[in-house]
Amino acid sequence: MNHDAVLEQKKIMESEWGGGKAPFGVSWRKYMMWIFIVSDAFTFGAFLAAYGLFRVTSEAWPNTYEVFTAFPLIPFEAPMLFVAMMTFILICSSFTMALAVSASYKNDRANALKFLGLTILGGSIFLLCQVYEWYHFIHDGASLTGNPWGTPLFSASFFMITGFHGLHVLSGLILLTITALKVKRGFYERRGSYEGVEIVGLYWHFVDLVWVFVFTFFYLL
Amino acid sequence: MSKQEHGKKVYIKVWLWLLAITIVGFIVSPLGLPGWLHNSLIILVALMKGGLIVAYFMHLKFEKISLIYSILLPLILLIALAVALLYEGTTRFL
Numbered sequence: 174m175n176h177d178a179v180l181e182q183k184k185i186m187e188s189e190w191g192g193g194k195a196p197f198g199v200s201w202r203k204y205m206m207w208i209f210i211v212s213d214a215f216t217f218g219a220f221l222a223a224y225g226l227f228r229v230t231s232e233a234w235p236n237t238y239e240v241f242t243a244f245p246l247i248p249f250e251a252p253m254l255f256v257a258m259m260t261f262i263l264i265c266s267s268f269t270m271a272l273a274v275s276a277s278y279k280n281d282r283a284n285a286l287k288f289l290g291l292t293i294l295g296g297s298i299f300l301l302c303q304v305y306e307w308y309h310f311i312h313d314g315a316s317l318t319g320n321p322w323g324t325p326l327f328s329a330s331f332f333m334i335t336g337f338h339g340l341h342v343l344s345g346l347i348l349l350t351i352t353a354l355k356v357k358r359g360f361y362e363r364r365g366s367y368e369g370v371e372i373v374g375l376y377w378h379f380v381d382l383v384w385v386f387v388f389t390f391f392y393l394l
Numbered sequence: 395m396s397k398q399e400h401g402k403k404v405y406i407k408v409w410l411w412l413l414a415i416t417i418v419g420f421i422v423s424p425l426g427l428p429g430w431l432h433n434s435l436i437i438l439v440a441l442m443k444g445g446l447i448v449a450y451f452m453h454l455k456f457e458k459i460s461l462i463y464s465i466l467l468p469l470i471l472l473i474a475l476a477v478a479l480l481y482e483g484t485t486r487f488l
């Protein structure tokens with residue numbers, strides 16, 4: 174290699190995209206989580222777009238305020254109250270997750286564990302609520318191929334969308350539990366970085382984010 | 395990773411905002427507003443909530459601009475997909 178080529182090579186290496194640097198200002202782990210989140214958003218986006226297509230091409234669409242009226246231990250009908258409560262719980266668990274990340278960056282292991290625990294609790298309650306919701310819906314006669322309120326596409330998209338979201342909540346809970354155990358055992362402290370907590374946090378906030386849109390488009394609209 | 399932006403106060407503020415606009419989105423529905431107004435309000439509330447979660451809880455607001463763009467730009471394709479499918483659904487088949 175002649176001298177000019179060496180200089181040229183050096184110039185490339187020193188540039189932002191030459192390698193050995195972080196052009197996005199984050200570690201590769203965090204960037205990969207963001208890429209995963211974008212791809213997952215595409216999956217949910219496809220679900221919701223298909224649901225929109227089903228809905229505008231169906232002659233009639235059931236009114237969710239008449240379908241989702243059950244609330245445990247309440248004898249009268251409470252339209253949408255249960256789903257609103259689930260939304261509230263998930264937003265709160267997102268909040269405690271943010272606090273867990275905040276505490277872990279201050280090397281405050283006790284608080285990080287406490288808030289991770291609260292996040293897991295919130296996620297578990299949400300999942301149990303979803304079990305109740307599914308149980309009720311199925312008990313009322315809904316399945317993937319039909320339901321008493323009209324077009325089968327209504328219950329089919331309900332089961333596909335909320336089921337896929339529930340699966341994400343479940344995987345999130347498993348990841349959160351593993352992370353909490355790692356915090357407890359001092360794994361991140363030994364490694365000298367609590368970034369792992371933040372990355373799991375990103376995923377958990379995304380699960381909350383998806384629910385905001387599922388709640389909006391499936392239940393409220 | 396900038397630690398100073400992980401302030402507890404900011405999170406509490408964002409959380410309260412999220413709860414407030416969730417309630418707004420919820421009481422809008424039984425008001426009996428005209429369809430287009432009701433739907434735009436509901437979608438606006440969802441976008442505000444999503445924006446708050448992504449910007450503050452997921453911390454994207456404080457990341458480098460290249461990261462922000464590489465996350466947000468592909469999502470425009472999602473909106474394009476939804477618009478295309480709704481357009482197909484409402485015009486060609488009816």
